[in-house]
Amino acid sequence: MLKSRRAGRGLGRAAWPSAALFAVPLAFLALFFYYPLLSMLAGGLSDSGGRFSLSRVLAILRDPYYLRIIGFTFEQAFLSTLLSLALGLPGAYLLARYEFAGKRVVRALSTVPFVLPSIILVLGFVRFFGNNGTLNRLLMGLLRLREPPLRVLYSFWAILLAHAFYNFPVAMRIVSALWARLPPTLEEAARSLGAHGPRLFLRVTLPQLAPGVLASAALIYIFCFLSFAVVLVLGGGPRFTTLEVEIYRLAKVGLDLPAASALALIGALLSLLALFAYLRLQARAAFAEELELAPAGRRLTELLRRPLGFLVPLYLAFLVLVVAAPILTVVGYSLQGRAGWSVGGFSLAWYRRLLDPGEVHLRAIRNSLSFAALTVALSVPLGTALAYLGSRRRTAGSSVLEPLLMLPLGVSTIILGLGYLRAYRVLPWLGAALGPLSGSGGWPAVVLAHTVIAYPFVVRAVSPVLRKIKPSLPEAARSLGAGSWQLFLRLELPLLKSALLTGAAFAFGISVGEINATLMLATPELTTMPIAVYRLIGSYNFVGASAMGTLLMLLCFLAFLAIDRMGREL
Amino acid sequence: MSLRLQRVEKRYPEFTIRLDLTVAPGELLTLLGPSGCGKTTSLRLVAGFISPDRGRIWIDGRPVDREPAHRRQVGIVFQDYALFPNLNVLDNVRFGPQVQGWPAAEARRRAEELLERVHLAGYGPRRVDTLSGGEKQRVALARALAPRPRLLLLDEPLAALDAKLRQSLRREIHSLQHDFRITTVYVTHDQEEALALSDRIAVMRAGRIEQVGSPEEVYARPRNLFVAGFLGRANLVPCTLGGREGGFLSLQTALGRLQAPAPDGRLPSGIRRWVLVFRPEACRLGGRSGNRFRGRVVRREYQGSQVELEIEAQGVRLAVTVPEQHGQEAANLRSGSPLSFSVDPARCWLIPESGAKSFSSPGS
Numbered sequence: 001m002l003k004s005r006r007a008g009r010g011l012g013r014a015a016w017p018s019a020a021l022f023a024v025p026l027a028f029l030a031l032f033f034y035y036p037l038l039s040m041l042a043g044g045l046s047d048s049g050g051r052f053s054l055s056r057v058l059a060i061l062r063d064p065y066y067l068r069i070i071g072f073t074f075e076q077a078f079l080s081t082l083l084s085l086a087l088g089l090p091g092a093y094l095l096a097r098y099e100f101a102g103k104r105v106v107r108a109l110s111t112v113p114f115v116l117p118s119i120i121l122v123l124g125f126v127r128f129f130g131n132n133g134t135l136n137r138l139l140m141g142l143l144r145l146r147e148p149p150l151r152v153l154y155s156f157w158a159i160l161l162a163h164a165f166y167n168f169p170v171a172m173r174i175v176s177a178l179w180a181r182l183p184p185t186l187e188e189a190a191r192s193l194g195a196h197g198p199r200l201f202l203r204v205t206l207p208q209l210a211p212g213v214l215a216s217a218a219l220i221y222i223f224c225f226l227s228f229a230v231v232l233v234l235g236g237g238p239r240f241t242t243l244e245v246e247i248y249r250l251a252k253v254g255l256d257l258p259a260a261s262a263l264a265l266i267g268a269l270l271s272l273l274a275l276f277a278y279l280r281l282q283a284r285a286a287f288a289e290e291l292e293l294a295p296a297g298r299r300l301t302e303l304l305r306r307p308l309g310f311l312v313p314l315y316l317a318f319l320v321l322v323v324a325a326p327i328l329t330v331v332g333y334s335l336q337g338r339a340g341w342s343v344g345g346f347s348l349a350w351y352r353r354l355l356d357p358g359e360v361h362l363r364a365i366r367n368s369l370s371f372a373a374l375t376v377a378l379s380v381p382l383g384t385a386l387a388y389l390g391s392r393r394r395t396a397g398s399s400v401l402e403p404l405l406m407l408p409l410g411v412s413t414i415i416l417g418l419g420y421l422r423a424y425r426v427l428p429w430l431g432a433a434l435g436p437l438s439g440s441g442g443w444p445a446v447v448l449a450h451t452v453i454a455y456p457f458v459v460r461a462v463s464p465v466l467r468k469i470k471p472s473l474p475e476a477a478r479s480l481g482a483g484s485w486q487l488f489l490r491l492e493l494p495l496l497k498s499a500l501l502t503g504a505a506f507a508f509g510i511s512v513g514e515i516n517a518t519l520m521l522a523t524p525e526l527t528t529m530p531i532a533v534y535r536l537i538g539s540y541n542f543v544g545a546s547a548m549g550t551l552l553m554l555l556c557f558l559a560f561l562a563i564d565r566m567g568r569e570l
Numbered sequence: 571m572s573l574r575l576q577r578v579e580k581r582y583p584e585f586t587i588r589l590d591l592t593v594a595p596g597e598l599l600t601l602l603g604p605s606g607c608g609k610t611t612s613l614r615l616v617a618g619f620i621s622p623d624r625g626r627i628w629i630d631g632r633p634v635d636r637e638p639a640h641r642r643q644v645g646i647v648f649q650d651y652a653l654f655p656n657l658n659v660l661d662n663v664r665f666g667p668q669v670q671g672w673p674a675a676e677a678r679r680r681a682e683e684l685l686e687r688v689h690l691a692g693y694g695p696r697r698v699d700t701l702s703g704g705e706k707q708r709v710a711l712a713r714a715l716a717p718r719p720r721l722l723l724l725d726e727p728l729a730a731l732d733a734k735l736r737q738s739l740r741r742e743i744h745s746l747q748h749d750f751r752i753t754t755v756y757v758t759h760d761q762e763e764a765l766a767l768s769d770r771i772a773v774m775r776a777g778r779i780e781q782v783g784s785p786e787e788v789y790a791r792p793r794n795l796f797v798a799g800f801l802g803r804a805n806l807v808p809c810t811l812g813g814r815e816g817g818f819l820s821l822q823t824a825l826g827r828l829q830a831p832a833p834d835g836r837l838p839s840g841i842r843r844w845v846l847v848f849r850p851e852a853c854r855l856g857g858r859s860g861n862r863f864r865g866r867v868v869r870r871e872y873q874g875s876q877v878e879l880e881i882e883a884q885g886v887r888l889a890v891t892v893p894e895q896h897g898q899e900a901a902n903l904r905s906g907s908p909l910s911f912s913v914d915p916a917r918c919w920l921i922p923e924s925g926a927k928s929f930s931s932p933g934s
Contacts, residue, residue: 472652475619476710478639479646480666481717487640490669494656 025385032448033408036419037268043258043422044265056262066246066263073242073267076156076231077224080163084220085213087164087322088171090315095172096179100300106316109323110169111563114506115556116327117513118166118229119530120549123537124326125162125234127333127546129153134329158234163224165322170223171216178212179205211281218278225271226412228516229530233537243267244414244516251418252520261422264415275410327553334546350547361548364527368512368552371443371528375450375511376504382451383458383503384496390459391466409456416452417520420445442521446528449517454510458503465499502563509559512552529555571595571630571720571753573616578625580615587611587777589625596751598744602764603774604800609757612774613723616755618642629720640669645714649726651706653698659685659709660694666717677716684712688742704735711743715750722747722754728763740766761801765789773797795921798847805888807846808923811838818915821846824884828861829915843923848913850878850889857912863888867907877901881909 047053060066094100095107113121128134129152136148143149152158182205190204228244235241241249243263250260303309335346354361386405408416469492477491515530522531529552536545573593580587587608593599601609614620616627618639626633634642645666653662660681667677685691688708698706707727714722727743728736744767747754758764764771765785772782773796781793792798795806809828812820814837818829823846830846832838848861865883874894881888890911903909 470650470652472648472650473654475617475639476646476648476652476713477654477665477669478619479617479642479644479719479723480713481640481643481670482665483640483669486669490665491654491656 022385022389025382025389028382029386029405029452033416033452036416036423037411038419040261040415040419040422041265041268043261044263046258048258056258057265060259060262060266069241069243069246070266070270072240073225073244073270076159076163076240076242077221077227080160080167080224080227081217081220083160083164084167084224085171085217087319088168088216089175089213091168091172091319092174092176092179094300094303094312094316095176098298098300098303100316102316102320106319109320110173111560112323112327113166113169115509115513115560115563116166117515117530117552117556118227119233119513119515119533119537120330120553120556121162121166121326122229122233123533123542123545123549124330125158126153126537127542128325128329129158129161134325134332153234154237154240156240159227159231159240162230162234163227165326166230167220167223168319169323170220171213174216174219175209175212178209182208215278215281218274218281222271222274222278222410225274226414228412228414229534233534243270244412247412247414247418248516248520251421257418257422260418264412264418268411268415271412272407272410275407278410279406330546330549330553333543334550336543336546350544351551353544354547354551360527361532364529364532364548365551367443367527368529368555371447371450372508372511372555374447375454376507378447378451379455379458379507380500380504383455383507384462384500386455387459387462387466390463405459406456408452413449413453413514413516414520416449417517420449420517420521442523442526445521446518446526449521450511450514451507453514453517454507457506457510458500461503461506462496462499465496469495505559505562509556509563512555512559572628573721573753573755574628575612575616576626576628578615578622578627580611580620580622582611582777585777587615589615589779591772591779591782593753593755595753597769598747598754598756598767600756600758600764600768600771601774602758602761602771602800605759607774608777609759609774610725613646613725613755613757616721617644617646617723643717643719644721644723645717645719646723647707647710647714647725647727649729651703651710651730653706653709653713655698657698658694659690659696659698659701662698662709663694663713663716665713670717672717680716681712684716685709687746688712703731704739707731707739708742711746715746715752719752722750722752724754724756726758727756728760729758736763743767765801771801773800775800791919792847792921795845795847795923798921803850803889804847805850807886807888809844809846809920810842811844811920819920821920824886825863828918830861830918830920831916833920838920838922841922841924844920845923846918847921848918850891851876852913852917853888853890853911854913855890855892855909855911857910860912860914861918862910862912864908864910867903867905867909869905870903879903879909881911 044056045052045054047055091106091110095103126133129150130136131148131151131153133153136150139145139149140147152161186208187200187204190200195204225242226244227242228248231240231242231245232248235245244267247260247264247267250256250263254260300312303312334350335348353359354365356362390405473491473495474487477487482490513530515528515534518528518531519534522528527535529548533545533549533552536542536548572595573591575589575591578587578589585608589612591599601612603609611620615622618634618637621635626635628634629642629644654665657665660678663684664677664681667680668674672680682691682694685693688711690705690708690712693701693705693709698709701709707730710727724743728739731739740763743756756764756767768785770782771785771788773780773788775796781788781797783791788797789801792801792804798804798806807823807825807828809821809823812822812827814820814832815829817831819832819837821828821830821844828846853863863881863883865881865888867879868882868887869880871878871880876894877892879890879892881890890909
């Protein structure tokens with residue numbers, strides 16, 4: 001009854017007997033996220049003697065080469081975001097307001113980019129849009145051309161298109177969830193008051209959607225700002241280089257860690273601004289991100305009868321194609337007979353080579369699977385504990401806490417990897433425990449980095465469910481005699497089960513597909529599946545890359561199935 | 571098992587809850603008050619979900635302040651049922667016995683026995699989200715009673731149900747409470763519920779208990795204007811006291827000279843301004859004896875079992891209810907019709923005008 005009732009809310013003091021339960025995850029974050037990050041930032045802010053100095057940062061800000069890179073990073077992120085919104089928003093409207101056959105397919109497809117490794121998208125793009133790719137060969141065959149008509153690859157357009165294709169589902173999901181939730185009575189009231197058409201949309205609907213549109217834009221902007229593999233491969237050269245790629249080059253190719261740190265410092269500041277914008281907007285919109293299928297109502301056929309209605313099926317078909325084409329191209333190509341440019345018949349030769357115990361590739365598969373398993377084992381408890389911490393609203397600092405916990409979403413994985421590299425130098429014992437110095441090829445560092453990258457997704461899966469548990473439920477259990485552990489095992493764990501599985505599936509998918517931090521941290525001998533794909537692309541062995549990519553997709557597909565199934569139960 | 575709240579205090583920014591209250595073994599005591607008056611918080615103090623800033627809570631003669639909620643053996647039923655969605659009906663009911671370590675067979679027997687008692691035999695395997703609101707609340711009752719709690723706390727258990735269901739479930743709660751002879755604290759803002767169920771009612775306002783007593787006492791002899799106004803409807807006529815007149819005090823009011831019994835049978839002194847209070851149902855149309863009123867009808871409302879009239883007399887608004895069987899007399903009345911009615915002085919009483927403030931000490 002009282003407003004202050006919240007004071008005793010949730011799990012209460014008795015439920016979690018010790019702060020130690022939270023101390024461990026917070027210490028983990030401090031050691032494996034904040035410490036490397038800060039030490040990297042400190043590196044950017046010091047001169048060669050180790051004293052505090054802005055000289056490195058200023059040098060970068062005065063250098064036209066770096067300024068062009070920074071400018072280009074902004075430009076491509078901005079344009080990619082616009083393109084993604086343009087592609088995704090009509091879909092958001094259709095999903096929110098109409099019933100149609102295949103709606104489930106469109107909705108399911110919108111989960112794909114969340115689990116499709118970027119290197120696969122790149123590979124699919126190369127094979128589909130490339131000069132010798134499916135699309136060009138199709139057009140050459142149809143139009144009887146001697147030269148490939150489309151030259152998309154290794155250009156600004158390639159980057160924009162890949163980003164848009166990758167990110168339009170983000171806009172579609174977030175906005176359509178919000179749109180479906182707008183009470184129809186709102187529009188009906190406006191209609192009865194005389195508003196209709198564009199006026200109705202602009203004055204009634206759009207103001208309600210705006211936070212969702214802006215939040216998804218901010219999120220897409222972050223993704224594109226931090227995009228690595230797409231720019232690295234599809235940009236194809238110094239002309240189209242972003243901050244991330246340049247940091248990677250400085251650190252791994254130029255071996256100039258201080259300069260990389262200074263550049264990373266600038267990049268981190270810029271991307272964090274977007275992250276804070278996103279978190280603020282998301283809080284304002286207060287929407288859950290699961291997509292609701294139920295209340296749509298109108299049938300799509302109504303829309304088809306309008307003028308320009310024929311555009312709707314074209315658009316939907318285009319969306320399906322956009323997501324499916326790169327995937328199908330990769331799968332199809334992996335079954336080709338010979339490597340190289342020429343095309344052979346059907347063959348499983350490359351799959352046999354991948355699974356041959358004598359080959360390096362099998363080790364990559366084994367590495368990926370063990371890293372993913374370890375990442376799941378670490379990130380699920382970590383994310384769950386942090387979700388609990390975030391759900392205790394009475395902590396005065398919770399508004400500060402949430403951005404701090406979700407920070408890894410906005411810090412690039414390249415920068416994270418760089419931070420680890422620096423941390424080895426500053427704290428040798430940490431380096432000895434984690435990385436290349438110990439002769440382990442850096443795998444502990446890779447697993448820790450994957451965990452840091454993956455746990456925010458566990459938090460995002462668990463938090464909404466945790467918030468949905470009415471405070472009276474744990475109270476009822478306690479009044480019936482359940483102590484902390486019984487409360488957790490008999491009530492909270494079963495209620496969180498599907499959320500935990502969703503989080504685990506995300507963590508698995510992310511770890512298996514992660515390439516940025518892995519490239520930074522792993523020694524050349526230590527390969528994972530995405531790195532193997534990257535190296536095979538680099539040596540123009542597209543059939544081998546496709547076969548490895550198909551196996552990788554298969555793993556991600558399993559994760560995707562789990563998320564899709566669980567998502568509906570939430 | 572008895573419950574005692576000894577000078578319990580809980581401070582909030584809005585106000586402070588102060589409770590001093592004893593509930594006898596087997597008694598059903600209702601905390602009645604408007605929403606936000608601190609009833610639910612009081613219940614949560616007893617359950618152990620929050621702890622008081624000051625004072626002690628005793629159950630069965632032993633202080634429980636240091637016992638966490640799960641050791642207090644206090645059953646609680648929530649307004650939103652709070653059934654565990656991951657468990658079926660039977661598992662919900664035997665949750666308490668199970669976590670308290672009863673032997674499995676005994677826990678099951680107890681759960682089945684209780685389900686039968688709340689007329690849900692055979693519902694055991696059902697999922698809780700397939701139940702109706704009334705069924706859910708009966709499961710919640712069975713669940714709270716299953717581990718044989720020392721106390722039963724009910725937090726607005728009927729508020730989410732529709733009127734008909736509320737009445738039948740109210741009877742069921744009454745009979746369960748009676749059969750199990752369990753000491754019960756019942757929180758509600760619904761006066762009808764409180765009057766029908768309670769052994770005693772504690773009327774609360776802004777964190778304090780304004781009056782405690784049997785339903786008849788609280789209804790017929792409210793101590794102050796708040797209690798008079800919160801329980802049922804009351805007509806209020808400001809007055810000053812004259813001398814004794816037969817067995818009654820004579821009063822000066824804007825409506826002429828009226829009579830009422832002296833509070834506590836004595837001639838009060840010291841307080842100048844009083845309010846004469848009587849219930850609308852104490853009024854009779856016409857009548858030649860007792861306190862007589864003349865006025866005009868302002869509003870007439872047919873309510874089925876009775877007709878309710880709003881009368882204006884010398885600037886004072888009065889409510890009069892006429893039972894349906896006398897409805898003929900009221901049938902011809904329109905807005906503006908003149909009307910006279912009377913009230914037996916024995917059914918009137920006096921409250922100091924500033925009474926609301928002078929009754930801060932709970933009288934139990």
